[in-house]
Amino acid sequence: MARTVYLVPHTHWDREWYQPHELFRWRLVQMIDELIAHMESHPEYRCFNLDGQSIVIADYLELRPENEGRLRALIEAGRILIGPWWVQPDEFLPSGESHIRSFQKGIRFAERLGGSLRIGHCADQFGHIAQMPQLMSQLGMTSACLWRGVPDSVPGWSFWWEAPDGTRLPVLYLRNSYSSGWRLPKNVDDFIERIRRQERDRRDDEPALLMNGTDHSRAELGVPETIAAARGRGYNIRMATLAEYERAMFAAGLDETVHRGELRSPDRSNVLVGVLSARANIKQRDFQVSAAIERYAEPLDLLSWLHGGPDALPALRQAWRLLLENSPHDSICGCSVDQTHREMFPRYDRAEQLAHQVAREAAAHLVARLEVPAAGGLVTWRPVPHASATFECQVPGEWEAAALRLPSGDEVPCALGPIVPGEVLQHEEVSPRGAGRHLDFIREGRYDVHAVEGVTWELDGRHLRVETVVGEAVNVVDDATVREEVREIGANNLADTAEVTVRTSSRRTLRAVLPPSRAVGLDLITPGQGGTGAAGAGAVIKDTTRTSSPGAWCSPHTVSCLKCTGMGSRCRCATCRSWRCPPGSTPSARAAPGRRPPR
Structure with missing residues (x-):
């Protein structure tokens, strides 16, 4: 029985690498323009896998919005496959959360255009984290398809990959890389010899695979003719998608080999371990900005929204997009030309700006809903539960405290630096x-x-x-x-x-070590026994469902009065905006005769 050979036309598109992003994007536009035109006029060129990431489609449509309908038609027909990643990231350097967001964004984008591939296609990542089978499985992937990092202990072309939690995911192993069928020879004998090299260690009932593409490659438009010329030479050669190859492998039966944990072996492919330390400033910025989004902006915004705050989701989506654009393996790994990496830092800056502003606005909304203690206080955000924290902040110059009182009632010592006068x-x-x-x-x-x-x-x-x-x-x-x-x-x-x-x-620096907290959240910290602070916010969320009628006393009354003599009187309701002076107040000389008192 003739072996079936699945020839998968594809490209792997690094957004930036040995050229900066815009130059690669222009090449991408030319490639997709040519691909769309050819597939529309040549139905025999039946399919193309447009890498495993959706962002390249967004990049294309930003310059060719008029072609969205044509591209959508080919995706809906199953002829062009996109997704499931948003970007193909390095797996070790960005945060784990960023991988989840990349899958979610990539799948949603692809589904809006007609459908997403459900194979975790990892063409060129420099090794793979142990948790990836768990993440892919939970996000609906049916298998992983990868090349680098697989050790010699995996003998065949498929295996089971087990995550630390026990999740197992089938792997379609690109043993001869994702370029095994690139630049198909015109000579039929040479083409058949290329196929035979893909049979090594294959079972007789197992299909073979040729990946017809490589980095930044255009479609080889003559593939149908090359396949037709090889008919009758002992193979059933099909132009196919990765999904069709997956179904054939599942039908034939996967190897029973199980690999547990990371895939970082250099046995069969270079995993470029040096990139973990190349251009360390990029790694540092990624950690800083990821923490600003994941540990501060998002949880604070969620708490704020749950308590009636504004919806900052558009800003957070944009911050994530900018951060994810820096996570591809050729970007965050620091292995590209200088201009490529120079262009990364403004993206980090913009994402960080949004994260800081969202966190600040959310914190302000929450603090405004807190009861104000008489002695003043500090509201601190604990981004990580069950961990002690080194606490350092600037407090007003009038703060005097040798200890801080925690919400539990316990006190911890603190140190106050010298007063720095205001300017x-x-x-x-x-x-x-x-x-x-x-x-x-x-x-x-x-x-x-x-x-x-x-x-x-x-x-x-x-x-x-x-x-x-x-x-x-x-x-x-x-x-x-x-x-x-x-x-x-x-x-x-x-x-x-x-x-x-x-x-x-005037300011001074306060330092303390806070004990572990039970949960992520806001804590009110006040001056300890005998200490003095400044007017600040409390820690109890107020009930804002009650309403006040005009003229009624509401709480708090925080505004000085223009009607009576007491400059510091709290005579105006901050809730209902009405004025009501205390009994016995005398008219103020500041009120102009004959004029209506302010309301």
Whole structure:
């Protein structure tokens, strides 16, 4: 019986390597343009495996959006296969979570265009992590298809790969690489000899495989003619997809060999171990940005959203996309030309910017919902449970504490560094209305490039002082109310002159070692026995489902009053926005005669 030979046309497309991304993308566009046109006019060229990653399709469509319909038709017909990865990453250097996200994004993208390959195609990764069978199985992969890292102890062309948790996944072993059928010889005898080299250690009932492609290769358009010329030479040669080869291998029966753990052997292929330390700054940035997204931005955003916060999912998706674009093996491994690696750092920067902003906004939303302790406090984020933490932060200069009180009631010692005085960034004499215009520059908790830590006003006779304190801390600041009150002062002619000041607060460094926490989450830390802090946020999530009627007392009352004499009176409700002065308050001389009191 003639052996069936599955000839799989494909390409392996490194997005960036010995050329930077845009140059490779232009080559990709030319390749896919040619492929689409040929497949539409030549039905005998029945299929093409467009690598195991979907991002190359997105790269193509960004430059050729007009061809989406033509490409979609070929994918839906099963003639062009894409997915399941988003990018084909190095498996050891990026985080494990990034592999899950790459599969999820790749499969979703491919399904939207007509369908995703369900074989974990790992054409050229420099070895494979032990958990990959577990990840692939849980994400719906039916097998893995790979080349590098398989040891000599695996004798054949297939085996079972076992993860540490016991998950087993069948492997279609590309024993002679993913280029075994590239540049098929025109001479039929030479072609038959190429096939015979793929029979070594094959069982008689087992199909053979020729991978017709390599790195950045265009489709060999004459494959159908080459196959036709070899008819009657002892083989049943089929132009096929990887999925069809998988079905044939399953029908023939896989080898019973089981490999447990990593695949990092150099027995049959180079696994380029030197890339683990090449360009170490790339690895460091990847770790930093991955942690910013996975340990801070995403969990904080989820907690915030569960408590009524804004949806930051679009920003997180973009951060992940930028991070994943740096995880392919030729990118993060540091084995490409200098320009390729220079272009990686702006992606890391942009992803980190989004992660930090999402984390900051989510933390601000959560802190705003916390009860404020009288002694002030610090809200800390514990990104890892069951682990102690070295805690270091900047606190206001007036902090005095030899210990910190934890939510459990236990205290831990702390050390405070010397006070670093604040700096005046701006001081200007303005009109009372100019003071209001100055406050218009406070937007979304920021003044210029600084985070706003506090905004206050003071009326000394008919002279108005407005002070904005800026820094890096996440503080709950009701700048809208201060802005409204300052405008009321100008509109009611309560001041003749004004001055505005923007300054940084005095700071000092606090250091402590925190014991392990029981879970990921926010902890309130307050000054220990006898210590003093600054006004801050508490740790109990408030019930915001209750409503207040106009004029009723609500909690907290946090805004100084314009109606009565007490400059520090808490007479306006921050919830219902109504004014109610304490009984016995005397009218303020600051209220202009005949004018309606502010509401």
